[in-house]
Amino acid sequence: MHRLWNRIDFAFSSAWQNFWRNAAVSVASVLIVWVVLLALGSLLLVLHSLDQIVALEKTKASAISVYLADTTPLSSAMDFKLHLENDSRVTGVTYVSKDQAMARFRQLPALDPSVIDTLGTNPLPASLDVTVKDIRDLAAIDQEVRSSPLVDKSPATNYEPNVIDKIILLARVAGIAGLVLIIGLTGLSVFIIMLTIRTAIYLRRKEIEVMKLVGATDWFVRWPFIVEGLIVGVVGAAVAVLIVGFGYRPAVINLQSVLIFIPLAFDPVYLRVVLAAMLLFGLLLGSVGSYLGVRRFLKQ
């Protein structure tokens, strides 16, 4: 117990001294760790948001809203509804009145209801929400309903065949680009931490010589440098964690007010996972960098 405490005390006080003795190099490695973790955290959150959007779009994928012209009488709309229901490809049709459409619209997140009230009249069309058995039939149905005089022309439906594919592609591109960036930065940060440790070892070369001479074990000599690497990792991670932790929510709220129709949501559970991952990754960078440092420069 006594010995363990001595070991820990020696490792931490030496590491702390090392950190400040070559402060410039230490700060450089903290900065690079910070950049890596900021990139990692942001990437994870962006990909998560795209996932959220894809998931929501997928639930909408087998449905199409056919917008009805304001001039269409309710009876004609009902006939049209019946006509669609008799179509073998269709599994269900729901009539949504102008008022119901407005009620739905009011529920969109981040939309100020008072803005809607200033509109006076209701600009939203009534619609027939059609669900199909097979998504591949959507295009044909979209074509057919467009020719009906009952249907509004601007726009006729909400059919956007490629939106999911586009979002998935965007997520994939963002994921790969982010991954490449993070791998590159990870390599760079491990290298810089290694150099930091090397500098610390150089500054302590006399002490290390004496330690080996009087019979200190290899690990007793190494620990202070490993701890120094961990300090670099933790400090860099802590700064990044604070920024991402406090920045995620305002960022989501700002984006929601700009991208009204994109279902973006603040996800505190996922945020916690991301922050924990960042901290762990910071520790990993610090320990790998310093381990390589002591391995390469503390031989013999």
Next chain:
Amino acid sequence: MAVVVPTAAQIHLEHVEKTYPNGTVALRDVTLEIPKQDFVFLVGPSGAGKSTLVRLLIREEKVTAGTISVEGQDLSRLKRRHLPFLRRKIGMVFQDFKLLPNLTVFQNVAFALRVTEGALRHLKPKVEEVLSIVGLEGKETKFPDQLSGGEQQRVAIARALVHDPRIFLADEPTGNLDPATSWEIIQLLLQINARGTTVMMATHNREIVDVMRRRVVAIEGGQIVRDEDAGGYHAPALESH
């Protein structure tokens, strides 16, 4: 090949060869036995192989051929993780003291205990004990640059004593000291030897070796050319060995 190590010898070298990677042959066919509590001078010109011998004993270097055993332990078979424990049995001092300039006398000595995880409870009494052996009571808070050369070497000796070593190796310990101070250091080594520690001192100091009349091992060109009890720095003209 199994080598039977005689238990009487504390340090035993058997046909030891050492060739450095650059091709320099530092030692050739060196066989030497040093029993417990011996006091040995290792003499010879610079580059003769004295320092190599010392480095082999603390296994800073490995033999190219032959065997070395210390305290019955074959050094070529010693695992790296056991090396620190060999070093704790061997106290070492050098010509250049190797003190840490930013630590006080007390801290320099305590450092050796701290980094070998000696029980901290006994640290202070142990440091005070060895400092009193070398006669440095009252200088605990001084830094190395506030001390004379002789005092610095005493600190180094105190540091080498904290683990109660069985063997004390001194590589040119008086090389940087004036004659009067050198004699004080020799007295200290004798005192350590009298406490039961084997002492081996590599030196160029002819006067000391001649006056002391102790065992002398002379090395030249990597070979032992003379090994005599109560010897002098140079071989007597008519002595055949």
